Amino acid sequence: MRQAVGFGRGFLAPFGAFGLLLRTPRSWPLSLVPPALFGLLEVLFVVFAWHYVRPWVLGAVSSASWVEWLHFELLQRLVPEAASIGAVVVAAWLGWRVAGPVAVMISAPALERLVGVAEADLRAPERPALGFVTELGCGVRSMLLGVALTLPLELALTLLEVFFPPVAPLTTPLKFILGALGVAWGLFDYPLTLRGMPARERFAFMLKHLSVVLGFGVAFALLFLVPCFGTLMLPVGVVAATQLYWAIERQ
Numbered sequence: 140m141r142q143a144v145g146f147g148r149g150f151l152a153p154f155g156a157f158g159l160l161l162r163t164p165r166s167w168p169l170s171l172v173p174p175a176l177f178g179l180l181e182v183l184f185v186v187f188a189w190h191y192v193r194p195w196v197l198g199a200v201s202s203a204s205w206v207e208w209l210h211f212e213l214l215q216r217l218v219p220e221a222a223s224i225g226a227v228v229v230a231a232w233l234g235w236r237v238a239g240p241v242a243v244m245i246s247a248p249a250l251e252r253l254v255g256v257a258e259a260d261l262r263a264p265e266r267p268a269l270g271f272v273t274e275l276g277c278g279v280r281s282m283l284l285g286v287a288l289t290l291p292l293e294l295a296l297t298l299l300e301v302f303f304p305p306v307a308p309l310t311t312p313l314k315f316i317l318g319a320l321g322v323a324w325g326l327f328d329y330p331l332t333l334r335g336m337p338a339r340e341r342f343a344f345m346l347k348h349l350s351v352v353l354g355f356g357v358a359f360a361l362l363f364l365v366p367c368f369g370t371l372m373l374p375v376g377v378v379a380a381t382q383l384y385w386a387i388e389r390q
Contacts, residue, residue: 144386149354153362153372156379159260166256170374172249177242177370184234188227197223239369247329250377254330257381266334289321315360316353320345322363323356326380348387355383 160166200219258266296310296317324345331341345352359376363369 144348144351144383144390146350146354148386149351149356149383150358152355152379152383153358153375155382156257156375159257159378159382160253160375163256163260166253166374166378169249169253169256173242173246173370173373174367176246177238177367180238180242181231181234184238185227185231188230188234192226192230193223196226242370243373246373250329250374251333253374253377254333254381257378258330258385261382261385263385289317289324292317316357319353319356319360321356322360322376323352323380326355326359326376327352327384329377330381330384351383351387355379 160170197219200222293314296314300307300310324341327345328341331344336344359372359379362372
């Protein structure tokens with residue numbers, strides 16, 4: 140008997156997708172694209188901060204008049220050095236925050252080829268190939284639309300917590316659910332957009348199959364809480380979304 144496509148199937152989707160990637164060697168280079176781009180962007184941020192930001196901060200602090208008020212010569216050397224290294228750490232943190240979304244967007248062509256790997260394994264009907272620029276645009280639109288749908292609601296709930304703290308036990312799980320739905324939207328967007336489904340129909344699809352979408356989103360939202368898993372597990376998420384989409388269609 141065919142397994143029902145519901146919350147549990149959505150929550151367990153990462154396992155099936157991971158298994159497909161493991162047994163498909165041609166998907167391995169594609170799966171490495173998001174983490175490789177993330178690592179490269181982070182290294183560029185750190186190198187830039189070390190070679191340009193650090194000397195500037197070191198010079199600015201060393202020449203500040205208040206440094207002369209320090210009574211010990213050792214402190215007069217250590218304080219500027221500590222400030223310059225602190226600036227590098229801050230730049231590295233900012234790079235970490237920026238590199239993730241940027242890596243996701245420019246990885247879109249590789250991720251959409253992973254959709255093709257999953258569709259071939261499922262013997263799904265062929266679809267017309269998209270150009271590189273179109274694929275890149277799909278990745279950008281997916282991220283921006285997901286943020287536009289969930290961020291205002293999450294900000295509203297956060298403000299409600301600030302001005303009325305007793306509601307926090309209610310708003311905290313609501314924010315997690317919204318985040319999970321945002322993650323699900325971003326991952327499902329790849330197979331749905333490649334099939335030519337416009338935004339309104341994609342939104343209707345997610346509402347119609349809310350149970351499986353929510354289970355899927357909760358699973359990946361929990362995985363994405365682990366540092367670096369946002370990019371490492373992205374290929375798994377795209378393949379899992381493709382497998383779930385066709386499981387729903389064939390049901």
